[in-house]
Amino acid sequence: MDGFFLHTISQFPKGIECAFAYGSGVFQQADNNPAKENMVDFIFVVNDPASWHHSNLEKHPSHYSFIRHFGPDFLATLQCNFGANVYFNPNVDFEGRVIKYGVISKVHFLEDLKDWKTLYISGRLHKPVLKITGFDSGNILQIYNENLCSAIRTSLLMLPEQFQEIDLYLAIASLSYLGDFRMIFGEDKNKVRNIVLPNLDKFRALYRNTLKIMPNISISGSGCSQDMNPSTRLLSLKSLPSSLKANLLRYSQAAQFDITDSACKMLVQNNDRCSSLVSKSVGNIVRYSSITQSLKGLLTAGFSKSASYSLRKVQKMMKSLVK
Numbered sequence: 001m002d003g004f005f006l007h008t009i010s011q012f013p014k015g016i017e018c019a020f021a022y023g024s025g026v027f028q029q030a031d032n033n034p035a036k037e038n039m040v041d042f043i044f045v046v047n048d049p050a051s052w053h054h055s056n057l058e059k060h061p062s063h064y065s066f067i068r069h070f071g072p073d074f075l076a077t078l079q080c081n082f083g084a085n086v087y088f089n090p091n092v093d094f095e096g097r098v099i100k101y102g103v104i105s106k107v108h109f110l111e112d113l114k115d116w117k118t119l120y121i122s123g124r125l126h127k128p129v130l131k132i133t134g135f136d137s138g139n140i141l142q143i144y145n146e147n148l149c150s151a152i153r154t155s156l157l158m159l160p161e162q163f164q165e166i167d168l169y170l171a172i173a174s175l176s177y178l179g180d181f182r183m184i185f186g187e188d189k190n191k192v193r194n195i196v197l198p199n200l201d202k203f204r205a206l207y208r209n210t211l212k213i214m215p216n217i218s219i220s221g222s223g224c225s226q227d228m229n230p231s232t233r234l235l236s237l238k239s240l241p242s243s244l245k246a247n248l249l250r251y252s253q254a255a256q257f258d259i260t261d262s263a264c265k266m267l268v269q270n271n272d273r274c275s276s277l278v279s280k281s282v283g284n285i286v287r288y289s290s291i292t293q294s295l296k297g298l299l300t301a302g303f304s305k306s307a308s309y310s311l312r313k314v315q316k317m318m319k320s321l322v323k
Contacts (some may be wrong), residue, residue: 015056018134084120123176179283
């Protein structure tokens with residue numbers, strides 16, 4: 001691991017139980033600047049957000065926008081009760097590089113990985129990340145692996161019986177962007193492919209062990225096939241994260257949520273309808289969390305940093321459109 005990442009973590013207050021870095025500042029993406037020229041994104045998982053913000057305000061007050069004057073309890077309340085339960089400080093100059101770091105409580109971190117309440121952090125962990133510390137913890141490791149299984153199950157419900165290996169990773173990587181309003185304006189339209197194609201080996205390494213224990217998919221070379229038996233797909237449907245199942249039922253127009261009822265059994269027998277409703281249900285989760293988190297970002301980042309961050313995104317989008 002590049003010493004920059006461990007050194008960065010060491011410059012923040014104690015209490016970071018788990019941390020990872022992600023994005024184009026960590027892994028090279030197609031049609032992008034070299035990783036070291038891009039902003040580095042971090043997520044810090046902490047047990048006590050108010051206490052952590054209190055210490056961080058003393059150490060790094062300039063990282064925060066004007067709302068730092070409301071104090072750490074207010075920052076923790078804003079973090080934990082609005083948007084995707086994450087507090088971001090973006091565009092921070094740090095020893096020659098620009099970083100952005102998000103703070104999330106351990107409770108909300110594990111909740112999102114297990115239930116997909118916001119698909120904000122769980123979606124980032126569907127893709128390769130640089131694990132810095134804390135992933136060896138039994139509780140975190142178990143739920144982290146469950147999140148990978150959920151990503152495969154959901155993607156298979158959206159894919160046909162026969163597909164290419166690359167299609168699986170593209171489907172997985174796209175989950176956290178379905179319904180994201182920024183994909184309409186503000187994000188590179190080729191973002192998912194740009195993430196997957198240059199990092200295919202990393203996706204294979206990330207999902208290798210999980211795919212070995214999934215009985216309904218077989219991989220031969222670059223080709224894949226899945227068991228389309230309705231009973232197999234019903235089992236996958238029953239194993240989806242709770243927030244996704246709730247949204248799926250809402251779209252399927254069933255009267256009550258009971259994944260074993262006749263409506264859900266009919267759903268898995270119609271592959272096109274099943275794929276469409278799963279996609280819409282994922283998108284519904286992502287849409288709400290992306291909008292509310294972005295609105296919160298106007299406060300946590302401040303106008304100037306928000307404008308600067310948005311401008312970078314638009315520039316990337318325009319660059320992809322002219323190619």
